[in-house]
Amino acid sequence: MATPSTILLFGGTFDPVHNGHVDMFNAATDNIKPARALIIPAGSPWQKGRLPFASAADRIAMLSLALPTATIDNRELTRDGPTYTVDTLRSLRAEYPDANLLWLIGSDSFSGLDSWHDAVVMAAMVTFVVVRRAHAGVVPPRGNVVFREVVCAPPPVSSTDIRNRLSRGESIRGLVPDAVCDYIQQHRLYNTRSIP
Numbered sequence: 001m002a003t004p005s006t007i008l009l010f011g012g013t014f015d016p017v018h019n020g021h022v023d024m025f026n027a028a029t030d031n032i033k034p035a036r037a038l039i040i041p042a043g044s045p046w047q048k049g050r051l052p053f054a055s056a057a058d059r060i061a062m063l064s065l066a067l068p069t070a071t072i073d074n075r076e077l078t079r080d081g082p083t084y085t086v087d088t089l090r091s092l093r094a095e096y097p098d099a100n101l102l103w104l105i106g107s108d109s110f111s112g113l114d115s116w117h118d119a120v121v122m123a124a125m126v127t128f129v130v131v132r133r134a135h136a137g138v139v140p141p142r143g144n145v146v147f148r149e150v151v152c153a154p155p156p157v158s159s160t161d162i163r164n165r166l167s168r169g170e171s172i173r174g175l176v177p178d179a180v181c182d183y184i185q186q187h188r189l190y191n192t193r194s195i196p
């Protein structure tokens with residue numbers, strides 16, 4: 001019997017993608033060596049309580065610049081209504097019935113999994129691959145959630161931090177890939193004044 005192929009899934013708002021995302025994705029793919037890796041930008045992430053600041057097209061463009069060899073999967077962007085991860089997993093399961101699905105996640109999001117829509121159903125569908133976020137331990141959510149940890153130390157950066165810096169006219173060089181920095185400046189995203 002053939003071994004089911006492993007598919008690594010990395011969901012997020014990526015508003016914008018930053019070096020924390022890039023490092024954790026690279027560490028996870030090096031460690032797991034999945035048959036496929038899909039980056040899944042969120043359409044309308046209900047957990048954030050607001051729509052993304054940048055358009056779907058801009059977030060995809062920045063992801064393509066940051067992770068040029070990765071496959072970007074737009075299924076959440078083409079779906080109406082709030083982005084529930086469980087719906088994404090159901091559609092991936094239908095597409096890849098025999099695959100071993102892994103969901104890459106930061107320790108902060110993982111610890112809050114209990115509050116996600118249909119968390120129990122979701123946890124039965126994937127193995128979580130958890131990366132420790134700076135200043136946050138890996139605290140598993142309640143219930144029987146299967147997870148493994150990838151040990152790496154992504155920089156302690158967040159998209160919120162990037163947006164705040166830009167709105168104050170501060171530099172974000174070194175916090176996002178240079179090509180993303182240039183894209184943000186060229187397209188005047190996130191109230192960019194200029195990037196020193």
Ligand code: ATP
Nearest residue numbers: 012013014020105106109133154155157158159160
């Ligand atoms: P925001 O600041 O807008 O809330 P974010 O920086 O947390 O955004 P997301 O796109 O929401 O970025 O994150 C996608 C996934 O990546 C989440 O699972 C999150 O926990 C994880 N993640 C983001 N940044 C880091 C980081 N620096 N280290 C480890 N995990 C991270």
